Amino acid sequence: MSGRLQGKVAVVTGGASGLGRAVVERFADEGASIVVADVNEAGARELAARLGDAAVAIGADHTDTGQCEAAIALALETFGKLDILHANAGGPFTGPFQDVDDATLERVIDVNLMGSLKMVRAAIPALERQARATPSGASILVTSSLQGLKAKPNFSLYTVAKHGLIGLVRSLALELAPSNIRVNAVCPTVTETPMLAHFLPGMAAEKDEAMNRFRATIPLGRMPEPVDTANALLFLASDEARMLTGVALPVDGGQMAM
Ligand SMILES: NC(=O)c1ccc[n+]([C@@H]2O[C@H](COP(=O)([O-])OP(=O)(O)OC[C@H]3O[C@@H](n4cnc5c(N)ncnc54)[C@H](O)[C@@H]3O)[C@@H](O)[C@H]2O)c1
Numbered sequence: 001m002s003g004r005l006q007g008k009v010a011v012v013t014g015g016a017s018g019l020g021r022a023v024v025e026r027f028a029d030e031g032a033s034i035v036v037a038d039v040n041e042a043g044a045r046e047l048a049a050r051l052g053d054a055a056v057a058i059g060a061d062h063t064d065t066g067q068c069e070a071a072i073a074l075a076l077e078t079f080g081k082l083d084i085l086h087a088n089a090g091g092p093f094t095g096p097f098q099d100v101d102d103a104t105l106e107r108v109i110d111v112n113l114m115g116s117l118k119m120v121r122a123a124i125p126a127l128e129r130q131a132r133a134t135p136s137g138a139s140i141l142v143t144s145s146l147q148g149l150k151a152k153p154n155f156s157l158y159t160v161a162k163h164g165l166i167g168l169v170r171s172l173a174l175e176l177a178p179s180n181i182r183v184n185a186v187c188p189t190v191t192e193t194p195m196l197a198h199f200l201p202g203m204a205a206e207k208d209e210a211m212n213r214f215r216a217t218i219p220l221g222r223m224p225e226p227v228d229t230a231n232a233l234l235f236l237a238s239d240e241a242r243m244l245t246g247v248a249l250p251v252d253g254g255q256m257a258m
Pocket of ligand 1: 016017020038091
């Protein structure tokens with residue numbers, strides 16, 4: 001059976017957990033070979049081992065240029081090319097902006113913005129080579145957030161970073177279009193992953209009540225699952241999306257329409 005990503009090679013950062021893990025599993029289902037890159041090396045290795053020949057793992061912190069380059073090199077050594085980069089890794093932040101110290105400011109921007117900038121930059125040469133070799137080109141995907149398109153109080157640094165990623169996507173979509181590399185972002189709303197506890201106030205104490213409060217803000221009336229974002233990314237990565245670039249696609253059950 002031929003999958004929608006049959007024969008394609010992807011690197012997924014933050015692939016050991018949550019949304020990235022769902023992407024790795026979904027892309028593998030559709031015939032892709034994947035490098036699972038994550039600072040959580042044990043988690044990346046466990047997932048890759050379960051997927052057999054379809055995946056390899058690397059412990060890589062995307063805030064370090066050398067480790068980004070190593071993840072790309074592993075894709076080339078193992079699978080011979082790179083068709084898709086998914087810059088997905090990120091970390092939580094909530095709290096009043098006025099209380100942020102310099103170390104927190106640098107860490108949150110590093111993990112949520114600088115890391116993806118470094119990873120995308122490291123991938124471009126290999127993606128350009130692959131885009132020259134095939135009419136379907138190559139693809140860069142970025143996990144932004146609904147906080148990349150709108151804002152709410154006490155999410156300042158995260159919102160700055162996620163807006164920045166959409167700026168990168170729009171800018172690179174134009175810069176790389178002549179090379180036939182498409183660049184798109186997904187913007188998920190709050191989704192149940194290990195990161196969720198940091199995002200929903202009161203979550204730790206009253207999970208059901210917090211989920212119900214949040215569900216009530218979604219026009220479709222249900223919470224997204226990680227696979228919903230993975231399916232959106234699958235479409236954007238596939239040849240079906242060959243005319244889509246520079247898109248920031250909400251995965252939000254209609255919240256952006258309100
Ligand atoms: N869960 C949500 O509600 C939600 C909503 C919108 C956007 N997002 C974004 O989705 C992405 C994935 O988040 P998630 O919810 O799956 O969280 P998660 O905590 O389940 O997964 C994040 C993964 O990124 C890895 N990671 C963290 N820092 C890293 C680094 N410096 N280098 C490499 N890997 C690193 C972690 O080890 C982890 O495996 C993040 O960019 C997040 O901001 C999440």
